[in-house]
Amino acid sequence: MATTLLDLTKLIDGTLKGSFTDAGDNLSITAIGLDSAYLPEPQAIFAAVPGTRAHGAQFAAKDDAAQAVAILTDEEGYEILHEAGDTRPVIVVEDVRKVLGIASASVYDDPSKDFVLIGITGTSGKTTTSYLLEKGLMEAGHKVGLIGTTGTRIDGVEVPTKLTTPEAPTLQTLFSRMRDHGVTHVVMEVSSHALALGRVAGSHFDVAAFTNLSQDHLDFHPTMDEYFDAKALFFRGNSPLAAEKHVVCVDDAWGIRMAEEAANAQTVATRGQDADFRAAEITVSESGAQRFQILTPDKQIWDVELALPGAFNVANATLAFATAARAGVDMQAFARGMSKVTVPGRMERIDEGQDFLAVVDYAHKPAAVAAVLDTLRTQIDGRLGVVIGAGGDRDATKRGPMGQLSAQRADLVIVTDDNPRSEVPALIRAAVTKGADEGAAESAREVEVLEIGDRAEAIRVLVEWAQPGDGIVVAGKGHEVGQLVAGVTHHFDDREQVRAALNNKLPLNTEEG
Template identity: 55%
Template sequence: MSEVVVTGAALRAQHVLPGDLFAALPGARAHGADFTADAVAAGAVAVLTDEAGAARPAVRDSGLPVLVHPDPRAALGPLASHIYGEPSLALKVLGVTGTSGKTTTSYMVESGLAAAGHRTGLIGTVETRIAGERLDSAFTTPEAPDLQALFAVMLERGVTHVPMEVSSHALALGRAAGTRFAVGAFTNLSQDHLDFHPDMEDYFRTKAQLFDGRSAVEVVCVDGEWGRRLVTPATVTVATTGDARWTATDVRTSLSGEQSFTIHGSEGRTLAATLPIPGTFNVANALLAAAVLHEVGVPDEAIVVGLADVRVPGRMERVALGQDFTAVVDYSHKPEAVAVALDAMRARTDGRVITVLGCGGDRDTAKRPLMGAEAARRSDLLVVTDDNPRTESPAAIRAAVLAGAESVPAAQRGEVRDIGDRRQAIAAAVAAARSGDVVVVAGKGHETGQEVAGVVHPFSDRDELEAAIRERLGTVTG
């Protein structure tokens, strides 16, 4: 057979372009090999699959060269990287993993890089950006062929540094395989994704893959035991409490939620930092970002400017329209994330904490009552509502959250209401707020849709919170 030139890769037949390698992977419902004819029609020039796929008639009859591997998904990342010219070797890819804080830390890192004059990319839950151009994100971490193609495009557009969220799914499914990281960073670990991982140990082992040698420098927050388990003699450690190479002191929070603190870093450096978002956990994120930025040569002054200027969609995002109470949208959708977000809000108000909370369908069911309990314990008023029910019964999901909330003794929790319609729930929370209170709309953060029965309807927590506040101000001012 004559030599074949491969210019790209795809793992879905409908995404194949002329010259692509088609990765025909086994799936839960079907084998990708069965779609080989569609891939050939679209211009595929070679096939990667397993032995079962290679035996399918569609592959045997394709007339294309076939690469057979016992685990083709594991091989796809390195192969895609090779096809696109090993782009991560020419970029400084800065990977951030952990349960909470990946998005916020990535934005902090990007902000610091921009302050230093670097041309940046960004890959994560909210969006992908290439030198300022925004693309919607389908996954926290794209599939391997898409990721390597993104890196190649970034190089073509002059990008030098790429902060990137690295999910446990990406590590388990090989999406990040073939990527060389200049820095790998770890935020924390708490219960999440136990619909995908059998237990917390498996979840941790998967996250730990970012620190298996694929990252040239490892930066780890050691505030928790999971982080401490990752430490080696070469690890750059950060902590808000205890010993580490990067720490913070003199943390102060203004009435507006802005935080100021002193960063103590490598080689005895001291930085006076400000952060426009509340929460001690965001101080930990800022320390992590500062250490990552230092490791790639960003000057101290740019680190400080980057932290002060950072804006993170849907992460402790304030909605301020002149109302006499604080209103915040946050993506917290895990028990520990809910707890730390509400603790942060409680610490900065003498008023009440009012929380709007739901849980997503078709995801880890065990965390629903835990989230309800954490929110009830910390709220003077908890409004349980729908999040993204997906294919599940919204009422059944709310019942699990309510059961957790009501498991907290009455003397240790506030009022709990059940309002399924999320728009009405947000409006009810705003209507209940008094001067000096805090309203937290938790769970969906930056999302602009609500998935119900398989249909995604336009919905933005920020827009709905703004509308409710404007309605209230209009009512109050007449």
């Protein structure tokens, strides 16, 4: 059911302006968008927001491709449109982004009310937890939509998207599309940016899950407390973004704090603490696959198999299990589905027949890098090597700690480029290398630190260094297939590069005869 211009204006407490006819406020609005050059339907409203370089209203006023029947903007945007002689109706609000989610949901007839919506937030583990939920829900017979870092899927079919949590108009369009496909459950990663900027406003979350919190995005959130507060918008009872039910992992101090502030939470623990859902009796095979038990609030014990290595993945799986339980899912089928999950670029083993362990992982935060290296150390008898870098135009304070934590755990640390973006790559590497040198000085073992700017060469050197029984990890990019340098994205896939280096490596201990 389409909303009218007048209904939309009232909903978001706006003011309708413009030299349109009396019938203008009865216009049916069937779509909304932020891109002036592309609006999905003729009866669309264009949301003109202020930007860092220009106001969106400037594009609406001069862009012939902007065929919107109406504009949503602020007072500054209205003045730009008025001076340009634009006669379309304009809804004027104080802050466009603050109301954009609610407006977008209304335009598409509140699609998230028609399925079970599950959101996952936290610093690390969101993607893996979302994959576990997707596969488990599908095994339980549900039709599932997935929105996250590695893309969007509707019932297993890929749908192109750009952001972890898309902008509000795109998100509500996706929800509408999923509803039209008969989706029963949607699982999505919810970033702190999405919560702070209101991208998920107007979405009706049935369950919100919290993984953990560690240093990241301090370029956007100046302090860890502010970072936490953004995440807490998903859990605090007085927040308009809060879900109906909450599941919180209390393996770290931030999780304990979140559980205390959440309005309707059940807790998850994997380190022996008291919690509603607890992981116990964890055993690890030589391949890294894990078996463990989940103890539930109703005193049931569930046996779980997990193909993913690492203690942090036990936490992710227990969180996914508890979240599904709160959503009322058939847990026997759900646990069976979780056992089949692999996640691209997350502890992904690259095996070309070599006699050492090679892994590609998305870890690009200090705590995540430490967790990956700690996990690999338990799976090998030999040495441990890592290729590590840090992204440009992002939180610069994590660069030193990433190098430091790597050198405290590995025998070889190779610092390289990882999406330098607009920054000078050598300056980023210098910060990571400085941290690595400090970590090496603190380590009880002898640690070699190298700096190799060319990422492909860094990977080749790491592979050549490895001997039987060793373990190597290329960290930072995971599933990504591009390297962003000075505004240009070049094709680059760590997994391809590791395979190529492995295939080019000469067999060890060969003899001429």
